[in-house]
Amino acid sequence: MFLEKFIKRDFISFYKDKKYFLLIQTLKNKKIISEERKEFEEKKELEKFIKEKITQNPQTYTSTILFTLNQGVIESCNKKEYLKKDIDYENVKIVCIDNKYSFYASVYDIIRLQEEYRFEIDFIYSVFAVIDYLAKERKNIIYVLVFKSYIILLTYENFIPKYSDIKEIEEKDEIDEIEEIDDLDLIDDSLDSSIENIEDIDEIEEIENIEEKLNNLTTGIEVEILNFIKTSLKEYYKNYSNEFIEKIIILDTAGIDVAITNLIEDEILIPAEYQNPDILQIINRLSIESI
Amino acid sequence: MKLIKKIKIPRVYIYGIDVIKNFLFFTLYIIITLITIAFIIAPSIKTFKKNQALYFETKQNYLYIKTQYNQTLKELNELKKQNTHILTAFRREFDIQNFKKFASSFMQIEKIKKDKTSVYKQNFIKTIYYINANIKSPQDFYNFADALKKYKYVIRVYFPIDFEKNKNSIELKLKIEHYRLKNLNALKAEEKAH
Amino acid sequence: MRVYSFKIPKKKPIFKEDTKLWLIFIAISLLLYISFSLFLTFKAYILKKETKELNKKAYELKLKTMQLNEEKEFIYIQKSVFENIMIKNDLTKQQIKNLLDLIPDPITLEKFYIDKNKLTIYGITPTKDVYNLLMLPPLESIFEKTVTTFYKLPNGWYRFKSQNYIQSEENETY
Numbered sequence: 001m002f003l004e005k006f007i008k009r010d011f012i013s014f015y016k017d018k019k020y021f022l023l024i025q026t027l028k029n030k031k032i033i034s035e036e037r038k039e040f041e042e043k044k045e046l047e048k049f050i051k052e053k054i055t056q057n058p059q060t061y062t063s064t065i066l067f068t069l070n071q072g073v074i075e076s077c078n079k080k081e082y083l084k085k086d087i088d089y090e091n092v093k094i095v096c097i098d099n100k101y102s103f104y105a106s107v108y109d110i111i112r113l114q115e116e117y118r119f120e121i122d123f124i125y126s127v128f129a130v131i132d133y134l135a136k137e138r139k140n141i142i143y144v145l146v147f148k149s150y151i152i153l154l155t156y157e158n159f160i161p162k163y164s165d166i167k168e169i170e171e172k173d174e175i176d177e178i179e180e181i182d183d184l185d186l187i188d189d190s191l192d193s194s195i196e197n198i199e200d201i202d203e204i205e206e207i208e209n210i211e212e213k214l215n216n217l218t219t220g221i222e223v224e225i226l227n228f229i230k231t232s233l234k235e236y237y238k239n240y241s242n243e244f245i246e247k248i249i250i251l252d253t254a255g256i257d258v259a260i261t262n263l264i265e266d267e268i269l270i271p272a273e274y275q276n277p278d279i280l281q282i283i284n285r286l287s288i289e290s291i
Numbered sequence: 292m293k294l295i296k297k298i299k300i301p302r303v304y305i306y307g308i309d310v311i312k313n314f315l316f317f318t319l320y321i322i323i324t325l326i327t328i329a330f331i332i333a334p335s336i337k338t339f340k341k342n343q344a345l346y347f348e349t350k351q352n353y354l355y356i357k358t359q360y361n362q363t364l365k366e367l368n369e370l371k372k373q374n375t376h377i378l379t380a381f382r383r384e385f386d387i388q389n390f391k392k393f394a395s396s397f398m399q400i401e402k403i404k405k406d407k408t409s410v411y412k413q414n415f416i417k418t419i420y421y422i423n424a425n426i427k428s429p430q431d432f433y434n435f436a437d438a439l440k441k442y443k444y445v446i447r448v449y450f451p452i453d454f455e456k457n458k459n460s461i462e463l464k465l466k467i468e469h470y471r472l473k474n475l476n477a478l479k480a481e482e483k484a485h
Numbered sequence: 486m487r488v489y490s491f492k493i494p495k496k497k498p499i500f501k502e503d504t505k506l507w508l509i510f511i512a513i514s515l516l517l518y519i520s521f522s523l524f525l526t527f528k529a530y531i532l533k534k535e536t537k538e539l540n541k542k543a544y545e546l547k548l549k550t551m552q553l554n555e556e557k558e559f560i561y562i563q564k565s566v567f568e569n570i571m572i573k574n575d576l577t578k579q580q581i582k583n584l585l586d587l588i589p590d591p592i593t594l595e596k597f598y599i600d601k602n603k604l605t606i607y608g609i610t611p612t613k614d615v616y617n618l619l620m621l622p623p624l625e626s627i628f629e630k631t632v633t634t635f636y637k638l639p640n641g642w643y644r645f646k647s648q649n650y651i652q653s654e655e656n657e658t659y
Contacts, residue, residue, distance in 0.1 A: 007499060056302070058498045066491070093491045103489070110491055122494030129489040286489050309503065316507040323511060327518040335525040342532040349536045353543040360546045363553040370560045377567045378560065414559070415566065429585050436578035440571055447570045448577055454597035470570065472563075 005029045009291070010053055010060040013283035015067070017147045017253070020046045023280035024053065027288065037280070047118045054119060063123035063287040065130060065279075066113060067150055071105035072164040073128050095126070101160050103128050123287045127152045128164050130282055134251065134275075135161075140243050142232070142270075144225060145251040151225055153232050155245070163240045167228050169221065222260045225250075226267055233268070248272040253279050380445045385418060385469040393442060397435035398424035398463060411470060418469045425460040432463060445470040584627075589619040595644075604628065604649040611642050624649055 007028070014022040020040040025032050040046040054060045074081050077096040082089045082104070092104040103126040114121055131143045131154045138159040145152040148169070155163040233245065248270050250260055261272035302309060371378060391400050406419035426432055432454075439446050446467050453464040500508065581599060588594060588608070592615065596607035610616040613635060624631050628649035636644040 003499070055501075058501050061494060061497070063490070095489060095491055097487055097489070105491060120494075122492070123490040124492045125489050126491065133489065290488055290490060313503065313507075316504075316511075320507070320511055320514065324514065324518070327515065327522075331522045332518060332525075335522045335529070339525045339529040339532070342529040342536070346532045346536045346539070349539045349543070353539045353546075356543045356546045356550070360550045360553070363550050363557070367553050367557050367560075370557055374560060374564055377564055380567070381563055412562075412566065414562070429581070433578055433582055436574055439574055445567060445570060446574075448574055450577070451598065451600040452577075452581065453599075454594070456593075456595050470566070 007059055008033075008057060010057050011284045011287050012050060012053060012060060012062045013064065013280045013287070014046065014050075014062070015065050015279070015283070016043075017149050021280060022046065022049070023284060025281075025284050025288075043117070050117075050119050061122045061287055061291070062119065063125065063283050064113070064121055065125050065127050065283060066105050066109060067127060067147075067166070068106065068109040068113075069166050069168065070109055071103070071126050071128070071166070073101060073103050073126075073132075073154065073161045075101050075160050075162055077102045095129070097132070103132075123283075123290065125283060125286055127166065128154050128161065129286065130279060131251065132161060133282055133286060134277055137247065137249075140246045142229065142245055142248045143251060144229060144248065146221070146225060146254050146256060148254045151228050153228065155232070155236055155240070157241050157243055163232065163236045165228075165232050165235075167224075169224060221254065221256055222263055225256075225260065226263060229264065229268060245270055250274050251277050253277070376443075377445075380443055381415070381470065381472045382475060383444050383471060384475075385420070385444060385471070390444070390446075393438075394422075394424065394435065397431045397438065398426045399460075400424045406466075410473065414473050415470050416473050418471075420467050420469065422463075422465050422467060424463045424465075425457070426463050427460055429454070429461070587620065587623045589615065591615050592620060602651045604647075604651075606647040606649075607644070608647075609638070609642055609644050613643055616643070616645055620647070627651070 005028075009027045010024055011027060012022060012024045014020060020043065022038045022040065023035065024038075025035040027033065038049065040049070050062060054062075072087075074085060074087070077094070077099055079089050082092070082094075087104065091107050093107050093110055094102050094104045096102040105126055110124055113124060127145065127150075131145055131152065135141075135143060135154075135156060138156040141156050143154045143156070145154075150169065151167045153163075153165045153167075154161050229248065236245075248264055248268070250256075250264075250272060252274065253276075258274045261274050264270065264272040302311070304310070387403055387405075390403070394400050400422060402421075402423040404421045406421060408416060408418045411417040426435075436448055439448065446469055449466050449468055451464070451466060453462075455462040455464075498505070584599070584604065585594075585597070592608050592610045594606060594608040596605070598605040610620075616633070616635075621631065621633065624647065628651050630650040632648040632650075634646045634648075636646070638644055
């Protein structure tokens with residue numbers, strides 16, 4: 001309609017990754033005229049904010065991504081493939097792309113996601129769909145999307161995604177953390193005093209141990225990622241493909257060290273790249289392009 | 292890049308109703324109503340009233356003319372009623388036999404000769420007849436003349452009148468003029484139209 | 486435009502509920518105003534048409550009234566003509582009667598010719614004197630010119646022919 005030029009639309013994308021992250025973009029005539037980012041600790045705050053936006057503008061579209069483990073990618077849209085992979089075809093929702101491959105997720109998960117929020121969610125995307133949108137290189141490449149609570153892995157062979165996997169990251173023990181903080185204080189004190197007490201070998205050993213523990217603190221997630229990649233590769237070479245992976249791209253949203261590429265290159269001997277995508281923006285882009 | 296200053300209108304909600312927006316819409320409604328009344332409704336009311344006044348005036352005029360017409364018609368019919376004798380008399384064609392019959396009570400007609408016909412006073416036709424008759428006495432003639440008043444034709448008795456005394460009767464020669472309306476057929480048609 | 490979403494959103498309204506209500510309300514009001522205005526205009530048009538109709542009828546009636554008046558006039562004319570003729574008849578009769586009554590007993594008429602302005606009497610009188618004394622004066626008083634001629638009869642009486650003339654003021658067309 002000719003009115004399209006004058007209609008203001010709000011696109012809200014959000015997801016929960018320990019906290020609630022939200023991006024709201026206002027579009028007029030296909031151009032973004034304003035945007036706002038917010039973080040909420042409580043779901044109630046998020047709901048209140050979104051409901052208010054919906055009452056203010058009926059043309060508001062909310063989108064989010066599904067983080068459940070019962071989702072993935074199949075390299076075809078046929079029922080046969082689904083049955084081959086032992087997926088309950090009747091209870092999954094399927095999105096077919098270019099008639100070449102498809103994303104699926106459990107219908108119950110989708111329903112549960114909608115029931116979780118007291119407003120209507122207009123677009124629900126598979127996490128893999130986000131990666132698929134980002135993926136520029138599609139030949140023998142692994143994409144690893146890192147959140148604070150999840151690691152998502154998608155492998156491409158010959159322009160089609162072949163292997164998908166999600167891992168939920170467990171919570172670290174609090175007790176260890178508190179101890180380590182105490183240790184940090186100790187280090188400061190002991191370092192000062194260590195200069196005078198050279199003979200105190202036990203203390204130095206203690207320090208070395210503490211330093212190791214420190215290293216473990218910052219490289220906990222990286223190790224998990226590394227191990228996840230390793231296991232996935234194994235599975236991939238065993239059951240999915242004979243082609244060698246030529247590149248690994250890390251898509252980071254959790255704020256990990258860029259040095260992870262070195263770690264991967266050292267450990268797995270595959271060139272790695274680091275990218276820092278704006279997930280919320282991508283989710284909104286997906287929705288905007290759907291209208 | 293242009294700096295567009297955005298006027299920030301506060302959103303006031305009372306019992307979940309956006310007060311300012313509703314107030315603005317209300318004002319808009321009032322404005323629209325007033326403008327429509329001023330520019331659309333008022334003129335049509337004016338036109339209507341004007342036409343209505345004109346109509347009533349015309350109607351009054353018409354009714355007046357109608358009463359006049361009815362009045363005139365009544366008068367005309369009255370006139371016709373009162374003067375039927377005269378009006379019918381003028382419409383009769385002269386029938387010699389009838390005249391003979393009429394005159395026979397006063398005189399014995401020997402001969403009636405039709406003379407000329409002429410137009411009289413634009414609307415009438417006068418026909419002259421010469422009569423040769425016998426009467427017993429002049430009184431018959433006088434009676435005859437009187438009787439013409441009631442006679443169904445319009446007859447004028449005129450000079451020359453000759454009285455000639457015979458053995459037992461008086462020979463009378465006179466001229467009569469018969470009058471009737473011209474254009475009888477047209478008149479008859481007009482009458483039918485009424 | 487690839488569709489990645491598991492869910493297709495339902496249609497979103499462009500206007501909020503209350504905006505829609507106001508717009509509908511305003512639209513209906515406008516419709517009512519305009520239809521009212523149209524109604525009035527229509528009525529005004531009908532009135533104009535009827536006014537024209539009435540004017541036409543009034544004019545026609547006026548013409549008819551004039552016609553009626555003409556008819557009335559004509560009736561009056563007929564009436565006057567008739568009465569005129571009756572009067573003339575009476576007049577004629579009276580004239581003749583007067584003249585015939587004039588004639589004294591001794592005189593007997595033989596012929597009596599009366600015209601517009603001439604009267605010719607043929608009669609018999611015992612003596613000239615009777616005629617001159619009894620008939621002539623009245624005749625002279627009525628007529629302008631009297632010419633009498635006598636003819637002596639074998640029995641001593643006289644046959645007279647009296648020609649009397651009067652100046653005619655009347656014209657043929659009365």
